[in-house]
Amino acid sequence: MELLLETVALFCLKLAYETEDSSPILRDDLVMGDYEREVFGLLVRRGDVEGIQRKVGECLSLALNAIGGVDTVLGRELHRLSANLNATQTMERLNAPIIALKIYLKNIL
Template identity: 65%
Template sequence: MELLLETVALYSLKLAYETEGHSPILRDDPLMGGCDREVFGLLVRKGDTGEIRNKVNHCLELALQAVGGAGTALGRELDRLAADFSAARTMDRFEDPLVALKGYLKDAQ
């Protein structure tokens, strides 16, 4: 779960901040802030679904802004997928929306 959370955060931040011709954003980039595997691992062990949702949603909001907001074709789909993730209230319900987000964000790059 931690790797999947980190990957969604990474792809979101890549979409928001990575520019052509510059160094790519990597997992150990300071830009990742508190969205790395170790932080997510701690939150998963604590069962802190609210904080996990907050961290991922923050990254998704940045990605949504990067694609032009919810009014664009890319933004509408990202917004829908983000809403599916936000609706998940338990850890076991996170996986399907996260897999969908990961695939979408990877393709959007």
């Protein structure tokens, strides 16, 4: 799950900060420091659903702003998927909304 969470964060940060004329954001870039696999791994091992939601939410907020907010078609869907993640209350149920976010973010990149 840590890799999946890191991937969602990476895709969000790519949307927020990557431009056509710059080099791509990679997993080892400084901007990924608070969202790397080890950070998510600690939250997963603790079973900290709220911590995971908060950390992913930070990235999703950046991505949502980058695509124009909730008043756009892309933004409404991202907001809906984010709400699904935030409604999850157990570690066992986190996988499906995280996978949905990853697929959606990958498609809009």
